[in-house]
Amino acid sequence: MIKVLQCSSCGKIHSIPGYHCKSCKSEKLDETEVPGKGTLYTYSTVHVPLATHEKEAPYTVAIIELEGGCKITGRILGTVDKLSVGLLVEVNEIKDEVYIFRLSD
Numbered sequence: 001m002i003k004v005l006q007c008s009s010c011g012k013i014h015s016i017p018g019y020h021c022k023s024c025k026s027e028k029l030d031e032t033e034v035p036g037k038g039t040l041y042t043y044s045t046v047h048v049p050l051a052t053h054e055k056e057a058p059y060t061v062a063i064i065e066l067e068g069g070c071k072i073t074g075r076i077l078g079t080v081d082k083l084s085v086g087l088l089v090e091v092n093e094i095k096d097e098v099y100i101f102r103l104s105d
């Protein structure tokens with residue numbers, strides 16, 4: 001599950017942090033959870049990371065468009081030759097507050 005903000009006026013979901021609804025400008029946002037499924041919006045593999053992530057490289061950072069329309073940043077498992085924009089993905093785990101996605105079966 002992924003925590004998001006849902007607008008109580010129009011129902012659209014938004015990534016955290018958010019201060020007003022990007023759709024209707026309402027400030028009535030309530031925290032809720034969504035299943036963590038979506039599509040791969042874009043991605044990029046990091047080969048030379050910050051020193052704090054040195055042992056994890058290479059890894060692939062991705063923007064996922066969740067069902068419901070909001071985009072969140074995370075990582076995607078799998079080799080780059082298997083990835084392409086628009087593939088169905090789902091959250092695999094949340095590690096150190098980073099969402100780690102995998103391709104859906």
Ligand SMILES: [Zn+2]
Pocket residue numbers: 007008009010011012021022023024025026
């Ligand atoms: Zn709204």
